[in-house]
Amino acid sequence: MKIELTVINKSGLHAKPASLIVETASRFKNTKINIIKNSSTINAKSILGILSLEANQGTSLVFEANGREENEALQALKNLFDLHFGELPGGKP
Amino acid sequence: MEIAVKELLDYHSLEHPLKLKLVSGIRGIEKKITTNSINRPGLNLFGFYDNFVPERVQIFGRGEAAFLVKLVKEQNLENIKKFFTFDIPCCIFSHDFELPKDVKDISEAAGIPVLNTGMSTAMLIHNIEQFFAFEAAPRTTIHGVMIEVFGIGILLTGESGVGKSECALELIERGHRLISDDVVDIRLLPNNMLMGYGSKLIKHHMEIRGVGIINIAHLFGVGVVRESKQINMIIHLENWDENKQYDRLGLEDEYEEILGEKITRLVIPVQPGRNIPIIIETASMNYRLKTMGYHPAKEFNNMITSLIERGEEIY
Known part of the structure; x- marks a missing residue:
């Protein structure tokens, strides 16, 4: 299952949001979650992987989940993006 | 292109x-x-x-x-x-x-x-x-850790949390080299060589649970990092599965294909008390021995077979 999410917060996917994504993805042990940006596919449970995407504001990422809890996992990740990782969309928290 | x-x-x-x-x-x-x-x-x-x-x-x-x-x-x-x-x-x-x-x-x-x-x-x-x-060159990205152990390029794979980074850290401590943690870019060069690279942004950084993000080149010196290395072997770490049979003899080699190129693959079960870095060092030396033309498991087996055929006492 796949969904596309767009980074809304101004500072992009820096260390803090990346760690929140990893934390969320790692809650679903039996589900494999990948993030796809252009030609690179990385594991959503890897913080360095997410940072290597260099995703800034406006970047859209495809989340692909496979496993028992794929729906729940993608929903949880979508919530995280919708709340701009707890930051204000315009700037710092 | x-x-x-x-x-x-x-x-x-x-x-x-x-x-x-x-x-x-x-x-x-x-x-x-x-x-x-x-x-x-x-x-x-x-x-x-x-x-x-x-x-x-x-x-x-x-x-x-x-x-x-x-x-x-x-x-x-x-x-x-x-x-x-x-x-x-x-x-x-x-x-x-x-x-x-x-x-x-x-x-x-x-x-x-x-x-x-x-x-x-x-x-x-x-x-x-x-x-x-x-x-x-055809390329792909793999979730894993790339290290060089005794001159052999090893791609460590396995689920997140199985201990790939921790294992690599111990190997670095022992003087081996890190190419990349977590994200390994792989290219198949025209001479059929699979090369592993670190991503430009995160190269030589590692994430260790409980410590956070560290810079290996700064902590351990530039002697323990490399930009790229040919992939000679894949070592897959997995949690010990009671119901699975692991290779005891090493007589037959298992392979995995990356970009159509066959690479030797070992599966190493992880269990508390098993010192994985030493096992990886041993596997790497064993690989070198094999490329030099000496296959320990086969030689050993040949010796046993010839002894049995001759009907001599083994003990």
Whole structure:
């Protein structure tokens, strides 16, 4: 299952949001979650992987989940993006 | 393959330098190079355009450059103008050639970048072909850790949380080298070699649970990091599965395919009390022994078989 999410917060996917994504993805042990940006596919449970995407504001990422809890996992990740990782969309928290 | 002329200008390499400078035609700097071969435009400057492939990078050596100078001197610019009407990605001159003003104007008007380098034509062609081969190489990204142990390139794979990074850290402590943690870029080079690279942004950083993000080159010194390394072996770490049979003999090699290339693969079960770094060191030395022509498991088995056949007492 796949969904596309767009980074809304101004500072992009820096260390803090990346760690929140990893934390969320790692809650679903039996589900494999990948993030796809252009030609690179990385594991959503890897913080360095997410940072290597260099995703800034406006970047859209495809989340692909496979496993028992794929729906729940993608929903949880979508919530995280919708709340701009707890930051204000315009700037710092 | 698609490389912007800009990327060619920005390219830095110790092994295959290009050292290009932009002379004119900045407007076309975003033009894309789509083919990995080059053209020497001697015939074309003479006005012969059969079998001409304009999409290629046009390389001007001393000969072509001298002919260009001759044409300019005679104010015979028609052929040069015609050459620049084609959709050429860029022209490159060797030997730091000074481009005549007339040609500069023509290229500016056409929006075709003209570059120049201090290198000889032969070196330029060799290096540019190396660069294209590298860029055109099939590539993929794998979630894993790439390390060099006793000169053997090892790709460590396994679920997140199985302890790949911790294991690599211990190996670095023991003097082995890190290429990349978490994200390994892999390219299949034309000589069928699989090369592992770190991503530009995160290279030599590691994430260790409980400690956070660390910089290996700063902590342990530049001696324990590498930019790239051929992948010789894959070691897959997995949590010990009671119901699974693990290889006890090592008589048969298991393989995994990356980009169509077969690589030896070992599966190592992880369990508290099992010292994985030492197992990896051993596996790596064993691999070296095998490539030197000595297969320990097979030799051992041959010895046992011959003893049994001869009916001698083994004990």
